[in-house]
Amino acid sequence: MEFLPVILWSDALIWLLVLAGTALGWLSSRNPPLRAAWRRVGRSRPGMAATTVLLAFILVGLLDSLHYRLRLENKGAESAAPAPAAYAVEVLSLLDLVAGPLRARNEKTYSEPLATRAYAKESMEVRDADGRMQALRDYPRLKFGGIHLGEQEDQRTSDVTKRLLIALVLAVLLSAGTALSAASLLALRRGCSRRQAWCSIWRGDTEFAWNAVLGALLGLLLVLLPIALLCVDYHVFGTDKVGQDVFYQILKSVRTALVIGLVTTLVMLPLSIFLGIVAGYFRGWVDDAIQYLYTTLSSIPGVLLIAAAVLMMQVVIDTHPDWFATAAERADLRLLALCFILGVTSWTGLCRLLRGETLKLRELEYIQAAQAFGVSDLRIIGRHILPNLMHIVIIALVMDFSSLVLAEAVLSYVGIGVDPTMISFGTMINNARMELAREPMVWWSLAAAFFFMLALVLAANLLADAVRDAFDPRMAGPA
Amino acid sequence: MLAYLLRRLLYAIPILIGVNLITFALFFVVNSPDDMARMQLGVKRVTPEAITKWKSERGYDRPLFFNEAGAGTATFTDTIFFAKSARMFAGDFGRAEDGRDIAKEIVTRMGPSLAIALPTFVLGLFVTVAFALLLAFFRATYLDFWGVVLCVAMMSISGLFYIIGGQYLISKIWKLVPISGYGGSLDAWKFLILPVLIGIVSGIGSSTRWYRTIFLEEINKDYVRTARAKGLSELTVLFRHVLRNALIPILTGVVVVIPLLFMGSLLTESFFGIPGLGSYTIDAINAQDFAVVRAMVFIGSALYIVGLILTDISYTLVDPRIRFD
Numbered sequence: 001m002e003f004l005p006v007i008l009w010s011d012a013l014i015w016l017l018v019l020a021g022t023a024l025g026w027l028s029s030r031n032p033p034l035r036a037a038w039r040r041v042g043r044s045r046p047g048m049a050a051t052t053v054l055l056a057f058i059l060v061g062l063l064d065s066l067h068y069r070l071r072l073e074n075k076g077a078e079s080a081a082p083a084p085a086a087y088a089v090e091v092l093s094l095l096d097l098v099a100g101p102l103r104a105r106n107e108k109t110y111s112e113p114l115a116t117r118a119y120a121k122e123s124m125e126v127r128d129a130d131g132r133m134q135a136l137r138d139y140p141r142l143k144f145g146g147i148h149l150g151e152q153e154d155q156r157t158s159d160v161t162k163r164l165l166i167a168l169v170l171a172v173l174l175s176a177g178t179a180l181s182a183a184s185l186l187a188l189r190r191g192c193s194r195r196q197a198w199c200s201i202w203r204g205d206t207e208f209a210w211n212a213v214l215g216a217l218l219g220l221l222l223v224l225l226p227i228a229l230l231c232v233d234y235h236v237f238g239t240d241k242v243g244q245d246v247f248y249q250i251l252k253s254v255r256t257a258l259v260i261g262l263v264t265t266l267v268m269l270p271l272s273i274f275l276g277i278v279a280g281y282f283r284g285w286v287d288d289a290i291q292y293l294y295t296t297l298s299s300i301p302g303v304l305l306i307a308a309a310v311l312m313m314q315v316v317i318d319t320h321p322d323w324f325a326t327a328a329e330r331a332d333l334r335l336l337a338l339c340f341i342l343g344v345t346s347w348t349g350l351c352r353l354l355r356g357e358t359l360k361l362r363e364l365e366y367i368q369a370a371q372a373f374g375v376s377d378l379r380i381i382g383r384h385i386l387p388n389l390m391h392i393v394i395i396a397l398v399m400d401f402s403s404l405v406l407a408e409a410v411l412s413y414v415g416i417g418v419d420p421t422m423i424s425f426g427t428m429i430n431n432a433r434m435e436l437a438r439e440p441m442v443w444w445s446l447a448a449a450f451f452f453m454l455a456l457v458l459a460a461n462l463l464a465d466a467v468r469d470a471f472d473p474r475m476a477g478p479a
Numbered sequence: 480m481l482a483y484l485l486r487r488l489l490y491a492i493p494i495l496i497g498v499n500l501i502t503f504a505l506f507f508v509v510n511s512p513d514d515m516a517r518m519q520l521g522v523k524r525v526t527p528e529a530i531t532k533w534k535s536e537r538g539y540d541r542p543l544f545f546n547e548a549g550a551g552t553a554t555f556t557d558t559i560f561f562a563k564s565a566r567m568f569a570g571d572f573g574r575a576e577d578g579r580d581i582a583k584e585i586v587t588r589m590g591p592s593l594a595i596a597l598p599t600f601v602l603g604l605f606v607t608v609a610f611a612l613l614l615a616f617f618r619a620t621y622l623d624f625w626g627v628v629l630c631v632a633m634m635s636i637s638g639l640f641y642i643i644g645g646q647y648l649i650s651k652i653w654k655l656v657p658i659s660g661y662g663g664s665l666d667a668w669k670f671l672i673l674p675v676l677i678g679i680v681s682g683i684g685s686s687t688r689w690y691r692t693i694f695l696e697e698i699n700k701d702y703v704r705t706a707r708a709k710g711l712s713e714l715t716v717l718f719r720h721v722l723r724n725a726l727i728p729i730l731t732g733v734v735v736v737i738p739l740l741f742m743g744s745l746l747t748e749s750f751f752g753i754p755g756l757g758s759y760t761i762d763a764i765n766a767q768d769f770a771v772v773r774a775m776v777f778i779g780s781a782l783y784i785v786g787l788i789l790t791d792i793s794y795t796l797v798d799p800r801i802r803f804d
Contacts, residue, residue: 292493292494293497296497296498298783299780299784300498300501300776301742301780304760304775304779307760307764307772308502308506308776311764311772312506314518315514315515318518319514319517402635406638410637410746414745414746414749414764415761425637429643436643436651437651450640453637454632454636462631
């Protein structure tokens with residue numbers, strides 16, 4: 001199976017961010033105060049539990065950020081010389097490969113979670129005992145949901161129960177295994193017995209909040225393993241209007257949310273760090289100009305500025321259809337433009353904070369001393385000011401993530417969010433909103449989006465709290 | 480005080496001009512009026528004549544900044560910038576795509592917006608401050624801990640779910656109030672209850688947590704310890720000392736949004752079908768009515784600047800130490 005790797009712009013940025021994150025981690029490990037702060041984060045139990053959950057989301061997002069296009073089978077090509085390779089228009093990702101069955105097995109329309117039959121009655125023609133055709137209205141059998149049961153649909157409950165039990169046992173075994181290896185690791189490091197190590201993990205008096213990680217892992221496995229075992233043969237969260245599996249949509253939404261939450265900060269950070277430091281350090285007319293710029297931008301209500309910018313971007317995209325080779329590329333560029341717009345509208349807050357802090361820092365003795373020694377401004381900023389602003393930047397980064405994910409849903413609802421063809425929590429909610437009025441009610445799409453979005457944002461908020469408590473010098477009391 | 484206010488008002492002018500320039504650049508320089516015409520008319524019917532007609536109907540056929548054909552001041556006044564952007568300072572917002580006067584529309588839609596936003600704001604502030612005081616009173620107990628957990632959970636839920644859930648539960652299952660709509664006269668109250676309630680509930684999480692931190696910062700100060708040492712009850716300390724001093728940081732966040740209440744809430748109004756400014760904006764965005772969006776951006780920033788000035792005034796009211804001389 002040949003394929004052509006496709007690097008979408010957002011993929012490149014996501015991997016750049018992974019690189020930047022690694023670099024940040026390496027820098028933090030060399031800077032004692034930052035290292036101490038990260039240690040404090042590691043000790044926070046809610047923070048570490050949230051990190052475990054977030055890592056699962058990030059793994060899904062990263063898998064979904066490796067794209068490729070399959071090579072098309074060249075059927076009538078025996079005669080001439082090998083034709084130039086043709087590739088499918090559809091851009092797939094590694095996640096699509098892993099979750100292939102979820103993507104491909106589309107029903108006709110709505111079906112309930114774990115259903116074997118469709119949601120609405122249909123007219124069908126059935127051959128009766130005499131061999132005559134008879135029209136009949138009944139719930140048609142799904143094409144894929146629970147197809148392995150064959151004729152014995154009544155065994156669905158026992159089948160589901162069996163799978164749940166297997167998942168439960170697997171989850172417990174897996175987390176017990178992780179717990180055991182964590183205990184052995186700790187025992188090795190402390191030089192005590194494995195039993196003692198386990199006791200201290202259980203009591204929570206370890207340097208790193210192992211008990212929270214293990215607890216979160218158990219919870220995660222208890223949720224994900226049943227879903228994984230069930231989604232092989234059922235639609236765990238049902239199907240939507242066009243018959244697509246809702247769980248697959250959820251998996252795809254994760255990447256959109258992560259891109260919005262993370263790439264936006266990539267746009268925002270350079271702007272606010274550079275302008276904030278320059279304004280605070282050089283003061284004078286530079287300061288006035290930068291202050292004027294951010295006051296003006298922040299005085300435009302965010303949603304309206306975003307709306308105006310997105311409307312304009314739509315015009316640009318619509319008038320240049322030749323820029324994009326595939327629909328995925330267009331949707332991707334629109335996503336990036338949204339990130340860019342969100343970044344441009346949200347850098348002002350952080351910039352103001354950094355300017356204030358720089359104003360304070362530049363009056364301190366060690367910077368005055370550096371200036372007296374004739375150290376260049378660039379070097380003072382790079383060596384003395386920037387490292388002392390890192391805690392503000394890190395706090396702002398994690399605090400912004402959750403609000404950006406929430407903002408995406410609202411913007412997509414208003415119609416100024418991601419491309420309508422792109423699967424995201426916002427478009428899912430938007431599509432599912434009218435379905436509550438149906439009879440019988442279609443609730444599963446909305447419920448699934450609610451549950452997973454809550455998990456993502458809640459984890460991000462908890463981590464943000466832990467990071468803020470660890471990095472904010474005002475919080476670092478005697479404890 | 481008056482001199483200070485005047486100075487602040489003067490300072491607002493360059494900011495408004497900046498906002499005006501930004502929106503102008505966004506709407507006319509990034510995309511030429513030709514692009515907008517093509518967008519509005521749809522791809523099929525685009526002929527050069529149709530575009531020219533569309534532009535001349537809306538006055539977009541003039542030059543952007545300088546009209547070389549014009550005589551005297553007309554060099555500057557007979558341009559898109561002057562006609563479409565500079566005139567906004569005089570309250571002239573032009574016409575929407577459907578031909579209606581935007582300024583008139585804004586005035587009539589302000590009422591419904593305020594009818595939702597004002598009760599939400601006042602009651603919401605009351606409820607969240609009360610909750611925050613409760614948590615501060617029971618600080619470092621299980622009630623406080625779980626209260627904060629609840630707040631974090633509540634602020635992690637998208638505002639869309641509050642609205643969808645509230646409409647479903649209260650209007651569809653319990654059938655207490657109509658799902659959406661708006662009545663002009665006194666009947667309006669039954670349309671207002673649900674949006675106001677949902678507005679309050681969706682704001683509880685983040686505000687309560689924020690006010691709680693402010694209260695806790697205040698509670699550890701020396702004057703509070705003195706008040707307790709005098710033998711005042713904890714309740715008196717909270718209400719007479721902590722609450723009044725904590726008002727200053729609370730006011731900074733709160734007063735800014737008061738003028739923006741006129742703008743209404745985009746989501747609430749569009750979900751509940753309330754004919755306010757929020758739904759006006761959403762409709763304009765969906766219909767790609769650039770004139771209306773431009774007008775709303777301008778009004779929004781003007782109101783924000785008013786909010787900043789109001790914040791400064793409110794400081795002097797609650798904190799006698801702050802004087803503007």
